[in-house]
Amino acid sequence: MALDDPEIRADARALQAYAEGAKGVAEALSARHTPRVLALAYHMLGDRVEAEDVAQEAMMRLWKIAPDWEDGRARISTWLYRVTANLCTDRLRKRGRQVPLEAAGEPPDPTPGAEAQMAAKDRAAALKAALARLPESQRLAVSLRHLEERGNPEIAEIMQLSVEAVESLIARGKRGLRAALEDRAESLSYRDDPI
Amino acid sequence: MMDERDTEDRLESFFAAARDAAPQPRPDLFSRIAEDAAHAQPRTAPGLLGRFADACALLVQGSGGWRGAAALTASALFGLWLGMGDVDALGYVSDSFALEGAEDVLEPEDPFAPFQMEG
The missing domain is CATH 1.10.1740.10 (RNA polymerase sigma factor, region 2, helix turn helix motif)
Incomplete structure (x- = not known):
């Protein structure tokens, strides 16, 4: 922009x-x-x-x-x-x-018939917990890129880093998330949906 | 084995869920922010009229309220009238304060007159 x-x-x-x-x-x-x-x-x-x-x-x-x-x-x-x-x-x-x-996340909504909503809530809670395990700079970079949907040049400006450094932080952050979400998959009800 | 694209898509489904779950500001947060904004907003610099109004307000406050300020203003105007008015008018003013028979009071008979010897 x-x-x-x-x-x-x-x-x-x-x-x-x-x-x-x-x-x-x-x-x-x-x-x-x-x-x-x-x-x-x-x-x-x-x-x-x-x-x-x-x-x-x-x-x-x-x-x-x-x-x-x-x-x-x-x-x-x-x-x-x-x-x-x-x-x-x-x-x-x-x-x-x-x-x-609240790293553990909120409990799933027990309302019957709200399966899709529960699935989304569980995913959001799982991601929140996984994000919490990332180092601060990776968490910030991943949050800005994938949750706030900002471009890498803007993230570089926000974090006062080079674009290459931002790309590296995001890549490492996403690797960390995948690892954390794989661990978490065992406790989620979406075992057929591996990360 | 999952290919890279599938992995990316599945991770994206978690991001999408987290985006949807992000809290929206509650009305009380907007109210707090609006209060801060009103408090921090710079006021425009007062013009000449504004500065005059401020000076008047300060004067009124320092002279004991509106009654004090009115008395002070009346005294000042009277002083101005005395100072700048017709000089003859002052005679009229002093005459108006003179009492009838005041000459007798101011110039009494000589109390030693009976003792004065002629020659």
């Missing part, structure tokens, strides 16, 4: 308007960016409440930098992902461990 993308320019203009005192702009920016910030924080931390705190803090930093934001300097989404990743790293280090609080 180029920096002259209309969506990116619209974001920058909205942030400028906010900095100049316009009303209602912050809500629009928040509606657009909070979901992705929250999702990344959740994939990194595995805890909804902590992820919400991180999302709020990341957005707060956006409000604070608004008067100094230079149009064309960066995408707001990229900047927010970077801030979110740093905030998550700080929290993980404070925790003293890299395993998300």
Whole structure:
């Protein structure tokens, strides 16, 4: 995505308007960016409440930098992902461990007739647990690539690494996930569906 | 043996499930963020009129509220009128304060007059 993308320019203009005192702009920016910030924080931390705190803090930093934001300097989404990743790293280090609080995943939904839903929930829980076992940088790279669906050049910008380094992190992360999900397959009901 | 493509597809099914399971922001999170935004939003710099209004508010506050400020303003206007008004008007003002028979009070009879000796 180029920096002259209309969506990116619209974001920058909205942030400028906010900095100049316009009303209602912050809500629009928040509606657009909070979901992705929250999702990344959740994939990194595995805890909804902590992820919400991180999302709020990341957005707060956006409000604070608004008067100094230079149009064309960066995408707001990229900047927010970077801030979110740093905030998550700080929290993980404070925790003293890299395993998300809910690494074991949520129990499957016992509602009868919800087999497909249960299957999806089980898969999501299994992936969450497997992600939690990855080193932090691999988890971030894989989350950005396959859960947030960002391109490798943008991930490189977010992580401040080369594209080659990002590709390597993603490849190693996916190998780690496959290994973890194979272990987990024994406890899942999808043994006919190997990873 | 599974080929690479199948493995990739199956892993993708896990990613898709995780994407769908990602939490959506709750209304209270949006409210908290909106409060932060309102609190952190820079205010536009006040113009000349705004600065004058601020100065007036400060003056009113420092002089004991609106009553104090009104008394202060009236005193100032009176002083201005005295200073810039017709000088003759001051005579009228001082006359208006003079009491009838004030000359007698101000210039009483000489109490030693009976003792004065002629010649």
